Amino acid sequence: MKLNRRYTRNIRENLSFYISSTVLTVVTLLLYFLFNIAGNAILDFGDEFFARNKVEDAHFFTYLLIPDEALPRLEEKYNLTLEAQRYINIETDGVTARVFSRTKEIDLYEITVGRDVSADDEAVISEGYAVKNDIAIGDTIKIGEKEYTITGFMQRPDYLYMLENEDDSYKNITTFYLCYVSDDAFEALNASGVQYLVRYGEDSDSAAFRKAVHEQYYMRSYTASGENNRILMVDQQAELFIVMSYVLLCVLPLIAVVLVSIIISRKVKSEQRMIGTLSALGYTKRQLMRHYAGFAVLPGLVGGVLTAVLSAVFAQPLSEMGLQDYEPMRILGHLNPVDAVLGVVIPTALYVLVALLSVRKLLKRDTVLLLNGNADGGRKRLRRVLASRRLNFRTKFAVRSMLGNPMRSFVVLLGVLLGSFIILLGQGFFDSIDRMGTVAADTLGSFEHEYILNELLEDNPYGGETLLVSSMEDENGAAFSVIGTADNNPYFSPTDVEGNPVSVEDGYYITSLAELTLGWHTGDTVTAYNPLSMEEYSFTVEGVLRNNVQKAVYTSKPLAAKLTGLDKGKFNAIVSGEKLSIPEAKIAQEVLRTDITDQARAMTGQMTFLLEIIIGLGVIICVAAVYVAVNMLVTESRSNISMLKVLGYQDRQIDRIILSAHHVLLPVGILLSIPAAYVVGNAFFLLMVDYDVMLVDIYIEPLSYVISIGLTALCYFGSLWLLRRKVKKVDMIESLKDNRE
Amino acid sequence: MFIELKNAVKRYGKGETEVYALDHAKLSLEQGKICVILGPSGSGKSTLLNMLGGLDTLDEGELTVAGRKVAGLSQDKRTRYRKEDVGFVFQFYNLIPDLTVEENIEVVADISQQPLSMDEVLKALDIEKYRHRFPKELSGGQQQRVAIARAMIKNPKLLLCDELTGALDTRSSRQVLKFVEKMNRQFGTTILIITHNEAIADMADQVIRLRDGQVVESRNNEQKTAAENLAL
Numbered sequence: 001m002k003l004n005r006r007y008t009r010n011i012r013e014n015l016s017f018y019i020s021s022t023v024l025t026v027v028t029l030l031l032y033f034l035f036n037i038a039g040n041a042i043l044d045f046g047d048e049f050f051a052r053n054k055v056e057d058a059h060f061f062t063y064l065l066i067p068d069e070a071l072p073r074l075e076e077k078y079n080l081t082l083e084a085q086r087y088i089n090i091e092t093d094g095v096t097a098r099v100f101s102r103t104k105e106i107d108l109y110e111i112t113v114g115r116d117v118s119a120d121d122e123a124v125i126s127e128g129y130a131v132k133n134d135i136a137i138g139d140t141i142k143i144g145e146k147e148y149t150i151t152g153f154m155q156r157p158d159y160l161y162m163l164e165n166e167d168d169s170y171k172n173i174t175t176f177y178l179c180y181v182s183d184d185a186f187e188a189l190n191a192s193g194v195q196y197l198v199r200y201g202e203d204s205d206s207a208a209f210r211k212a213v214h215e216q217y218y219m220r221s222y223t224a225s226g227e228n229n230r231i232l233m234v235d236q237q238a239e240l241f242i243v244m245s246y247v248l249l250c251v252l253p254l255i256a257v258v259l260v261s262i263i264i265s266r267k268v269k270s271e272q273r274m275i276g277t278l279s280a281l282g283y284t285k286r287q288l289m290r291h292y293a294g295f296a297v298l299p300g301l302v303g304g305v306l307t308a309v310l311s312a313v314f315a316q317p318l319s320e321m322g323l324q325d326y327e328p329m330r331i332l333g334h335l336n337p338v339d340a341v342l343g344v345v346i347p348t349a350l351y352v353l354v355a356l357l358s359v360r361k362l363l364k365r366d367t368v369l370l371l372n373g374n375a376d377g378g379r380k381r382l383r384r385v386l387a388s389r390r391l392n393f394r395t396k397f398a399v400r401s402m403l404g405n406p407m408r409s410f411v412v413l414l415g416v417l418l419g420s421f422i423i424l425l426g427q428g429f430f431d432s433i434d435r436m437g438t439v440a441a442d443t444l445g446s447f448e449h450e451y452i453l454n455e456l457l458e459d460n461p462y463g464g465e466t467l468l469v470s471s472m473e474d475e476n477g478a479a480f481s482v483i484g485t486a487d488n489n490p491y492f493s494p495t496d497v498e499g500n501p502v503s504v505e506d507g508y509y510i511t512s513l514a515e516l517t518l519g520w521h522t523g524d525t526v527t528a529y530n531p532l533s534m535e536e537y538s539f540t541v542e543g544v545l546r547n548n549v550q551k552a553v554y555t556s557k558p559l560a561a562k563l564t565g566l567d568k569g570k571f572n573a574i575v576s577g578e579k580l581s582i583p584e585a586k587i588a589q590e591v592l593r594t595d596i597t598d599q600a601r602a603m604t605g606q607m608t609f610l611l612e613i614i615i616g617l618g619v620i621i622c623v624a625a626v627y628v629a630v631n632m633l634v635t636e637s638r639s640n641i642s643m644l645k646v647l648g649y650q651d652r653q654i655d656r657i658i659l660s661a662h663h664v665l666l667p668v669g670i671l672l673s674i675p676a677a678y679v680v681g682n683a684f685f686l687l688m689v690d691y692d693v694m695l696v697d698i699y700i701e702p703l704s705y706v707i708s709i710g711l712t713a714l715c716y717f718g719s720l721w722l723l724r725r726k727v728k729k730v731d732m733i734e735s736l737k738d739n740r741e
Numbered sequence: 742m743f744i745e746l747k748n749a750v751k752r753y754g755k756g757e758t759e760v761y762a763l764d765h766a767k768l769s770l771e772q773g774k775i776c777v778i779l780g781p782s783g784s785g786k787s788t789l790l791n792m793l794g795g796l797d798t799l800d801e802g803e804l805t806v807a808g809r810k811v812a813g814l815s816q817d818k819r820t821r822y823r824k825e826d827v828g829f830v831f832q833f834y835n836l837i838p839d840l841t842v843e844e845n846i847e848v849v850a851d852i853s854q855q856p857l858s859m860d861e862v863l864k865a866l867d868i869e870k871y872r873h874r875f876p877k878e879l880s881g882g883q884q885q886r887v888a889i890a891r892a893m894i895k896n897p898k899l900l901l902c903d904e905l906t907g908a909l910d911t912r913s914s915r916q917v918l919k920f921v922e923k924m925n926r927q928f929g930t931t932i933l934i935i936t937h938n939e940a941i942a943d944m945a946d947q948v949i950r951l952r953d954g955q956v957v958e959s960r961n962n963e964q965k966t967a968a969e970n971l972a973l
Contacts, residue, residue, distance in 0.1 A: 394851075396840065646794070647823065648820055648821070648827075648849075648852060649820075650820055653852065
């Protein structure tokens, strides 16, 4: 069709519309793509790495060693793979090296740089520590009294997140590393520690196996891979990215598509005279629909292709950026071809559909009305607003411009809301996690030091308040803590969900996080298992405590002993306001209040770059959306602008009349974005609870509000400032010729 | 002379496609008179109006209106000229659809230094009863009267009317022209009407004919006909 020559000319004339619509499509889709790519890249890496190096299903420690000859018997009887691994922790100059014996079936280590050892004075060490401490291949390292030459760096699947102790909450690659030496060199170290690694078969009866091991060898601890943060954190990170991508998918591209679709439909309506003329000239409905669909193809097609290209380029660096906490994983961030095609097809199809429907709807109207430009009715009622009020015509113009063009106003509102929402949500994530440290510390208690002892004691010569702490599993194997305390413990002030003080000594009280994740409620009688002996216990939930940090049951020490099968009258943890003099050999773990807040601070520190990206994209989206919408306002007001120019209005006076028509939508959009950010933020953190993370309450700092509002306002007025040029360019003579009102 | 145009040249295009919209045109008009400019399509009527109204600039020549040299004015000064000295009435009224009659007139009153009274203008054009109506609720003739009112509210020295009856039937045209005549009489405004309708020339003090961008005829009309008696 000769008519299609209009395409290039129209694009040239409306270049800013096409650019901003395309930018909007790209930016919103890009966020989804990048998080999705990063998440899937980590999942893919994890799956392959875990399979290749035979990650454990669980590991456990026993008080009595399992004889070598008993291992094959257990393997056969319970249809599983069981391997003992010896290890020794050697501290040298404040740095701990955990030296392992080699395994053959489970938790194999992989050389990632250099080569494996071939002599007794050679060692391979964990890569994260080497990178962090600038250790190179060929360097020597002192372990105990002996020096080794580093021949390579390694990773193993159960230490991708390098926790020194299982209960630690934050990685340590500064003063802790893993090490492998030759078999002879290892034997010379006289390693005494033994852990048992297990991989279950498809029909293994794990409960029976654990019970049997406990009965014969006294299980000291048992950790399933699903509860092991050294393994779990990798999948959690991936899931975090994927959940984030779907949250973004639901919010951003959908809104952007709606936004651009509205604009396309309005552009089609603005062509009603042309459509009427072409219809009068004999063009069929199908020809016209096809012609106008062509205009809509461009932002979707170019946007989709650009998104695919940008995603392919940034997939790798962004995926790696999310892994700063882990051992250097060789992930491969790549764009799935199906996703790439969908990214192109979906927005294009939606934009085209909107154009087709708009033309179809217009063609149902009378051709004469189309020719007169009156087919788009429905504004007459709104025109009467403020008609008899004594107000400045500028005010009336603004009000009617807004109310008389609800879809256009909606686009401006949506643009402001979207930009403000993204900026606020990014800030909200940051602030919430930053505050989480303090909230978590306060929720856990007002103590400064918590000592987990490696034995049960009856008398407390050290001071502080004693606790009986143990771990249990529900019927689905989900772990939770049992904490036995006393009502007069000054470091705990448990309250119910309404904030009323609760005495926990008269029964079993679950935390609100346990209620959410385990599905237990007040009055329920529930079954729990001792993870070591697999003995079954049941108890009735007396009430729910406000505590979104721990998945735990609070009760008195005697009731805790009854539930866990531990000795009544004994304790295994002490909390205190000051440091206590407890012999180091008796301490399994010491937790400082500052550890919890430091962890949150470390997390927010690493989030800063991500936050900057999100805020940057929010700014782009806000500018693009507002620009597109106000651009539409200027285009649709060409004749008015032209008339005002003819009447002698200065450009800045015209700017004030035309461009300020939607100012009131700025605060409205910002105000609406606040609950939206809270709802989406809460939904996100609620989703993350499924990945064994504490429930974070969304919180936005006053300063963050100021920053978000400031940035949104800046984006809004920046877009208007950019559009002043367009107002200036409106030709007085030409647009007056077009005017047929 | 109130309007003095000398050797006005306006070209469009370049090289082989160059067209002279005004080709060394000249004219002069006294203050307080009604002048009708006639000519077929493409004769340069609208270009001449654009120049007189300060909407566009001449490539060559001189233009003086009420002692102000309009040719060569900067954009800002042309804006001020339009604001202070000139009123426009267009064929298709060019009213702002989202504003009522009164508000459309206010648009100009708002930026005028000494606007006429709103009631006086509304009354003069007999549109008082429509003051709260929107343009789409009025007939073509009524809309054109609003357009005249909008132009007149600032009491311009020069009222430029571009095919002001082009979209109206005979009865409405006669009525609108009657009001134009009234404005000239009541406020002493110099009025320049551009039209291709020869009959309108009968109400003018001066008739100018354009062809191919040149003034081919300029005559005074000694025997004016009142607008209501025009044989439109």
